[in-house]
Amino acid sequence: MDAILLQILNGLDKGGAYALIALGLTIIFGTLGVVNFAHGALFMLGAFCAVAVKAVLNIQMVTIDPTKTTPWGAPMEIRQPYVEVWFGDFGTTLLDFSVPVSILLAIPIMLIIGIAMERGLIRYFYKRPHAEQILVTFGLAIVLQEIVKSYFGANPIPQPAPDVANGMIDFGILVGFEAGNVVYPAWRFIYFLFSTAVIAAVFAFLQFTTFGMVVRAGMADRETVGLLGIDIDRRFTIVFGMAAVVAGLAGTMYTPILSPDYHMGMDFLVLSFVVVVVGGMGSLGGAVAAGFLLGILQSFASMNEVKAILPGIDQIIIYLIAVVVLLVRPRGLMGRKGVMEH
Amino acid sequence: MSEFKITRRGLLKSSAAAGVALAAPTIFSSKAFAAGYLNEPTGKTVTFGFNVPQTGAYADEGADELRAYQLAVEHINGEGDGGMLNTFSSKALKGNGVNGKKVVYVTGDTQTKSDAARASAKRMIEKDGAIMITGGSSSGVAIAVQGLCQDAGVIFMAGLTHSNDTTGKDKRANGFRHFFNTEMTGAALAPVLKKNFGSDRVAYHLTADYTWGWSQEGSIKKYTEELGWKTAAAVRTPLGAGDFSQYITPVLNSGADVLVLNHYGRDMVNSLTQAVQFGLRDKQVNGKDFAIVVPLYSRLMAQGAGENVKGIFGSTNWHWSLQDEGSQAFVKSFGKKYGFPPSQAAHTTYCQAILYADACQRAGTFRPSGVGKALEGFKFDGLGNGPTEYRAEDHQCFKDVLVVKGKENPTSKFDVLEVVEVTPRAQVEYPASLLGGELGPYNDGK
Numbered sequence: 001m002d003a004i005l006l007q008i009l010n011g012l013d014k015g016g017a018y019a020l021i022a023l024g025l026t027i028i029f030g031t032l033g034v035v036n037f038a039h040g041a042l043f044m045l046g047a048f049c050a051v052a053v054k055a056v057l058n059i060q061m062v063t064i065d066p067t068k069t070t071p072w073g074a075p076m077e078i079r080q081p082y083v084e085v086w087f088g089d090f091g092t093t094l095l096d097f098s099v100p101v102s103i104l105l106a107i108p109i110m111l112i113i114g115i116a117m118e119r120g121l122i123r124y125f126y127k128r129p130h131a132e133q134i135l136v137t138f139g140l141a142i143v144l145q146e147i148v149k150s151y152f153g154a155n156p157i158p159q160p161a162p163d164v165a166n167g168m169i170d171f172g173i174l175v176g177f178e179a180g181n182v183v184y185p186a187w188r189f190i191y192f193l194f195s196t197a198v199i200a201a202v203f204a205f206l207q208f209t210t211f212g213m214v215v216r217a218g219m220a221d222r223e224t225v226g227l228l229g230i231d232i233d234r235r236f237t238i239v240f241g242m243a244a245v246v247a248g249l250a251g252t253m254y255t256p257i258l259s260p261d262y263h264m265g266m267d268f269l270v271l272s273f274v275v276v277v278v279g280g281m282g283s284l285g286g287a288v289a290a291g292f293l294l295g296i297l298q299s300f301a302s303m304n305e306v307k308a309i310l311p312g313i314d315q316i317i318i319y320l321i322a323v324v325v326l327l328v329r330p331r332g333l334m335g336r337k338g339v340m341e342h
Numbered sequence: 343m344s345e346f347k348i349t350r351r352g353l354l355k356s357s358a359a360a361g362v363a364l365a366a367p368t369i370f371s372s373k374a375f376a377a378g379y380l381n382e383p384t385g386k387t388v389t390f391g392f393n394v395p396q397t398g399a400y401a402d403e404g405a406d407e408l409r410a411y412q413l414a415v416e417h418i419n420g421e422g423d424g425g426m427l428n429t430f431s432s433k434a435l436k437g438n439g440v441n442g443k444k445v446v447y448v449t450g451d452t453q454t455k456s457d458a459a460r461a462s463a464k465r466m467i468e469k470d471g472a473i474m475i476t477g478g479s480s481s482g483v484a485i486a487v488q489g490l491c492q493d494a495g496v497i498f499m500a501g502l503t504h505s506n507d508t509t510g511k512d513k514r515a516n517g518f519r520h521f522f523n524t525e526m527t528g529a530a531l532a533p534v535l536k537k538n539f540g541s542d543r544v545a546y547h548l549t550a551d552y553t554w555g556w557s558q559e560g561s562i563k564k565y566t567e568e569l570g571w572k573t574a575a576a577v578r579t580p581l582g583a584g585d586f587s588q589y590i591t592p593v594l595n596s597g598a599d600v601l602v603l604n605h606y607g608r609d610m611v612n613s614l615t616q617a618v619q620f621g622l623r624d625k626q627v628n629g630k631d632f633a634i635v636v637p638l639y640s641r642l643m644a645q646g647a648g649e650n651v652k653g654i655f656g657s658t659n660w661h662w663s664l665q666d667e668g669s670q671a672f673v674k675s676f677g678k679k680y681g682f683p684p685s686q687a688a689h690t691t692y693c694q695a696i697l698y699a700d701a702c703q704r705a706g707t708f709r710p711s712g713v714g715k716a717l718e719g720f721k722f723d724g725l726g727n728g729p730t731e732y733r734a735e736d737h738q739c740f741k742d743v744l745v746v747k748g749k750e751n752p753t754s755k756f757d758v759l760e761v762v763e764v765t766p767r768a769q770v771e772y773p774a775s776l777l778g779g780e781l782g783p784y785n786d787g788k
Contacts, residue, residue: 006591014585071662071670072677154401156611158648168621181595185619188587257619258584259611259646263399267584302588304575314588315580
């Protein structure tokens, strides 16, 4: 029982990341009709916003210690971050909180990247076949990856969570288990709460604002909205930027869980597409539900008891579920009629 | 009137002849075939082929290998400060190239993919006339390229490859490995584990699901079970899984008190980081402190895991903090040129380039069989690992093995590991027959 509870918890943070990426993918697909294979790269760029913020905060004052030399004969350097030199304890705290602080940078940066991507490249492909959209966005993803690699290298770069969130939360005690049996890293739980908050904000924005209403109307019938004199293209550009921000924030906050490297986006991209398809193309609720569902099922499939019966199931479970769902419900769990069917 | 008559036998014969001609690799039709052996150098230079990951997950390690090769070429050609050539016990190389020829090099990108690595090695052999191929950062790649070099007829000096199979069941006469293997890791690590954690322990393995992972898991299980440890479970994880949390949580309540991470590179960084996040390093099980073991450490990768490596045991082929004359000469030479200390990947590849050049010089030829004979049973010292021997039976180097631990108080970002024990060579030696395989005959490419 405690093992099951642990795997549910495990699925929640992973599912949160899947859901956030899939949500952005679905928004872009629903509004612009573009299959964006560069979406994983946006997740990766968000993660590297955290890396960049930490690198900037960590710019160090270098003093030479003339009494010591390195093993290769160069004078020994003593390094201390400028923020610590200038601000003392506050500087140390700022460095410790570099991941949450980087959200402040990630929002505007990802918005600009998203809008630039849409205006500079994607809009030329609206009326082109999906295959061409996939090729160009996939190519863009590779270009972005290589740019990041040339600046930051190929190795993962650790981004620790703030000290205060480094501990464990004992969920076992809450539900009557022995202490220490169902423990879960605090940051992962924070990530789950964060992802649900972002998802709620996106839904509220689309549901309760005039802008959101126009976007929803545009998703339902772009032509009629255009005929009413509304510049739907401009709004869709902003929606693309918003989807980029959602993917970026998912990446920024995920860095303490997975040390970022240039390739991390690709790993999430394929899974997120499966999530979109299982949830139903164009269905925001479906994307979120499928994200969490697949995250949890993936965790369950990795349990030794399950693997003893079906060896290797952990590696194919997501695709197996996709096959079953598409056979039983060809439009996905919550798919709308008419999307991707012409 | 002449009659053109096709007989069944004639048709079969000509089909067979045409088939053989078509199936023959292009290598046999290259200009090199005309010489006494494949790519025999006829001008004033001889070309080495450095096949390292320049893109992909191990690109940083590959870049360090390439730096080391460039340094080795400089030293062989008599440029720079000479590095470990000054401390190397063999004095055959005089700093004027090899066999009177200046060494030049070409590079290939393995991408840490077997097919890409084979393609780049093939290109260097066929198009660039490389006399020897060396490098790489993965056992899968090393075994694939070793097979290609054997078939083509050039020597392969393996880079960073730790699987037993490279000089075990997949060994080839044309292939040579300086790096240690999982069998040696098990033999070196087990006594240190016993000393620190006792002999009543229950281990849980998470293993990368490919040749190196299986080899590593097998060796550690064998040696820890000999100590009296039990194995709770050995779980295979997909390569590049990213998030290992679903594999780590079952460890929490499995009754195991040691987690062995048979992961390397990015997988190691992620699984170790996540295991520490799940509190395993600070946990108490069966009344004992929980322990994590990373059997194969790489300093470059350990940097990626940051503070999480603190206090965690593993093994490594070489470390820049070693105080012997050879290591110090190499660190000084490398550090002066690049501004930071070399990794173990850089060290093993530098050694391989020097050892190959030295063997050619001693043999007086670049012919693979001649060079191979010069390497077989070659005993040397001064290259940073103490007295070493290239064993004739399996072309594996035997030398001391380092057991290391993540440093508690690092003084710089390079200073992440501390050497806790130098395991003597005698303790890690095993009979060549243990790992199976056949070297077969040398192939000179003709």
